[in-house]
Amino acid sequence: MKLIKWLDEYLEEYVLILLSILTVVIVFTQVFMRYVLGDSLTWSEEVARYLFIWMIYIGVSYGVKKGKHLGVDAFPMMFEKKGKLIIDMIATIAFFIFAVVISYFGLDIVLRVTRESAALEIPMGWVYAAPVVGMVLTAIRLVQKFIWQVKELKTMNRANSEEQSDIKEGIA
Amino acid sequence: MTSFILFGSFFLFMILSIPIAISLGLAGLIAALYSPNISITFLAQGLVTSTDNFALMAIPFFVLAGEIMGKGGISNRLFNLANVFVGRFTGGFAIAAVITCMFFSAISGSGPATVAAVGGIMIPAMVAQGYDRKFATAVIVTAGSMGIIIPPSIPMVLYGISGNQSIGDLFMGGIIPGILIGIFLISWCYFYSKKKGYSGSGESFSFKRMLHVLNQAKWSLLVPIIILGGIYGGIFTPTEAAVFGVVYAAFVSLFLHKEVKITQFRRIIADAAMSSVAILIIIGTANAFGTILTMEKIPQAIAEAFLSLSQNSIVIILLIIIMLLMIGCFIDTSAAVIIFTPILFPVAIQLGLDPIHFGIIMIVTLSIGFITPPLGVNLFVGAGISGLSMPTLVRGVVPFFFIMLVGLTVIAIIPQLTLLLL
Numbered sequence: 188m189k190l191i192k193w194l195d196e197y198l199e200e201y202v203l204i205l206l207s208i209l210t211v212v213i214v215f216t217q218v219f220m221r222y223v224l225g226d227s228l229t230w231s232e233e234v235a236r237y238l239f240i241w242m243i244y245i246g247v248s249y250g251v252k253k254g255k256h257l258g259v260d261a262f263p264m265m266f267e268k269k270g271k272l273i274i275d276m277i278a279t280i281a282f283f284i285f286a287v288v289i290s291y292f293g294l295d296i297v298l299r300v301t302r303e304s305a306a307l308e309i310p311m312g313w314v315y316a317a318p319v320v321g322m323v324l325t326a327i328r329l330v331q332k333f334i335w336q337v338k339e340l341k342t343m344n345r346a347n348s349e350e351q352s353d354i355k356e357g358i359a
Numbered sequence: 360m361t362s363f364i365l366f367g368s369f370f371l372f373m374i375l376s377i378p379i380a381i382s383l384g385l386a387g388l389i390a391a392l393y394s395p396n397i398s399i400t401f402l403a404q405g406l407v408t409s410t411d412n413f414a415l416m417a418i419p420f421f422v423l424a425g426e427i428m429g430k431g432g433i434s435n436r437l438f439n440l441a442n443v444f445v446g447r448f449t450g451g452f453a454i455a456a457v458i459t460c461m462f463f464s465a466i467s468g469s470g471p472a473t474v475a476a477v478g479g480i481m482i483p484a485m486v487a488q489g490y491d492r493k494f495a496t497a498v499i500v501t502a503g504s505m506g507i508i509i510p511p512s513i514p515m516v517l518y519g520i521s522g523n524q525s526i527g528d529l530f531m532g533g534i535i536p537g538i539l540i541g542i543f544l545i546s547w548c549y550f551y552s553k554k555k556g557y558s559g560s561g562e563s564f565s566f567k568r569m570l571h572v573l574n575q576a577k578w579s580l581l582v583p584i585i586i587l588g589g590i591y592g593g594i595f596t597p598t599e600a601a602v603f604g605v606v607y608a609a610f611v612s613l614f615l616h617k618e619v620k621i622t623q624f625r626r627i628i629a630d631a632a633m634s635s636v637a638i639l640i641i642i643g644t645a646n647a648f649g650t651i652l653t654m655e656k657i658p659q660a661i662a663e664a665f666l667s668l669s670q671n672s673i674v675i676i677l678l679i680i681i682m683l684l685m686i687g688c689f690i691d692t693s694a695a696v697i698i699f700t701p702i703l704f705p706v707a708i709q710l711g712l713d714p715i716h717f718g719i720i721m722i723v724t725l726s727i728g729f730i731t732p733p734l735g736v737n738l739f740v741g742a743g744i745s746g747l748s749m750p751t752l753v754r755g756v757v758p759f760f761f762i763m764l765v766g767l768t769v770i771a772i773i774p775q776l777t778l779l780l781l
Contacts, residue, residue: 200629203628203629203632203633203636204625204628204629204632206632207419207423207628207631207632208628210416210419210420211420211423211602211605211606214416214420214598214599214602215602215603215605215606217599218595218599218602218603222594232413235413235416236411236412236413236416237411239410239415239416239419240407240410240411242419242632242636243410243636243639243640243643244406244640244643246632246633246635246636246637246639246640247380247636247640249629249632249633249636250378250633250636250637250640253633255633255634255637256378256379256380256381256637256640257378257379257380257637257638257641257691257694258373258376258377258378258379258382259373259374259376259379259689259690259734260376260734261689261733261734262374262375262376263375263376264733274375274376275376277375278375278376278377278378281372281375281377281381281385282377282378282381284385285381285384285385285388288388288399289384289402289403289406292399292400292402292403293403293406295400295403296400296403296404314407314411315404315407317407318403318406318407318643
């Protein structure tokens with residue numbers, strides 16, 4: 188239970204930090220080797236690129252958790268609190284559909300791809316797994332978000348009906 | 360027809376406040392269901408193939424380097440330096456603030472990051488000097504737009520990759536236009552301050568003081584020299600230069616300036632990675648979108664539509680600029696570059712425009728989107744720092760909007776400003 192709580196809080200964040208540091212170290216080493224030791228690395232660029240792809244797709248899930256995806260919120264701003272929340276819920280569902288479809292078709296690619304990378308001969312399935320893992324995590328985050336939104340909607344409705352019954356009592 | 364469905368559903372999703380990246384992806388999914396020429400597997404593959412690009416990695420590294428520098432006490436050092444030279448003149452504090460933004464733009468590749476790093480210190484400092492809070496905030500949010508015009512610049516990396524142009528050339532091309540806009544902003548600060556009676560510090564120039572602040576700022580001033588010099592001298596690729604920037608920034612802020620603690624790095628790295636990812640995911644999902652547009656020959660159709668309106672290239676550029684200004688009101692700058700470069704680039708080429716010049720025009724135009732509501736990211740950051748309400752800040756920014764337009768016009772009309780340094 189403790190583990191799940193920790194993963195819920197920090198999983199994406201620590202993976203992102205780890206991948207960021209690794210890519211910096213690898214590319215820096217590449218420059219250092221070329222100029223200081225006069226010996227170009229053959230694998231560094233490839234590994235850095237693949238870690239970078241993993242970083243992007245784990246980051247998508249982190250973006251849902253932190254609410255940091257770039258969007259246009261001019262239209263929902265025209266609505267009251269409840270209308271805004273309902274539009275948000277539609278957006279969550281649409282995002283979820285995308286995440287599930289991509290996970291499904293992405294997994295299909297992972298299972299079928301037989302190529303290997305040019306320099307290190309890494310099976311390309313490991314690279315194509317990045318969007319799949321990222322989108323599965325994203326889907327989980329979206330379910331969390333949706334549950335939260337439903338709760339929020341319920342509290343709003345309750346507050347509303349209480350207000351209305353107050354008004355009715357007032358009239359009576 | 361497929362492109363109609365593609366565009367229609369994209370706009371619908373975007374209006375529903377679905378993230379831009381996901382709106383693009385969902386529109387691609389719907390188009391894939393409708394058209395036999397494109398499959399969902401292709402879309403899923405595109406997530407990897409379009410981001411499997413070493414040049415693209417310059418983005419997270421430049422963001423991270425800028426983020427470390429922003430926390431590392433660089434802004435106040437740069438400001439002290441600028442202040443020694445211009446502080447004693449009318450409006451000196453405002454002018455020094457613009458120059459600080461210019462310096463910081465040469466370190467950071469992002470507009471909002473420049474506003475955050477400089478504004479956090481400069482807005483309170485200007486208000487303490489008796490400047491109107493609205494004016495002080497408006498100066499910084501507008502000057503922050505130079506973050507993407509003066510190199511390094513994230514949108515330039517995106518434009519370079521999308522239009523297959525040298526990122527180094529784009530960086531060089533941005534230098535003079537960026538300085539020009541800086542000069543325009545400084546002139547306005549001077550005239551406004553004169554009118555309002557914001558006098559300078561009155562201190563006379565001290566050579567000793569100058570040496571002192573120069574010495575304090577030296578490590579920060581080296582950054583643009585290393586990055587631009589390294590790229591232009593053929594020592595690094597832009598990506599490698601950006602990584603060098605990260606390592607250098609971390610070293611300087613940890614060991615020389617000693618203003619960032621190692622424990623703060625967790626937050627800095629996570630935040631920087633998130634801001635990069637928010638842009639990069641759009642590249643992943645825009646891939647299928649762009650492919651469908653190309654298959655349906657939409658860029659050519661748009662080019663022809665523009666050319667049928669007028670044969671005069673100035674008129675067409677004007678139309679493109681107006682269109683991009685409107686787009687900039689609603690869509691993030693980087694996202695707009697990713698989505699609209701494949702569409703507008705062929706138009707520019709057909710008009711016989713220099714691709715680097717067109718890139719700079721596009722980026723300067725979209726940089727104005729940082730200060731136009733409803734989605735002006737610099738406005739949000741500035742309002743957050745200064746505590747001003749959005750409508751008040753927007754009113755303060757109006758004159759600056761027109762100054763940016765003047766700058767843009769000059770840059771668009773005189774291609775030599777961009778191409779001189781290439």
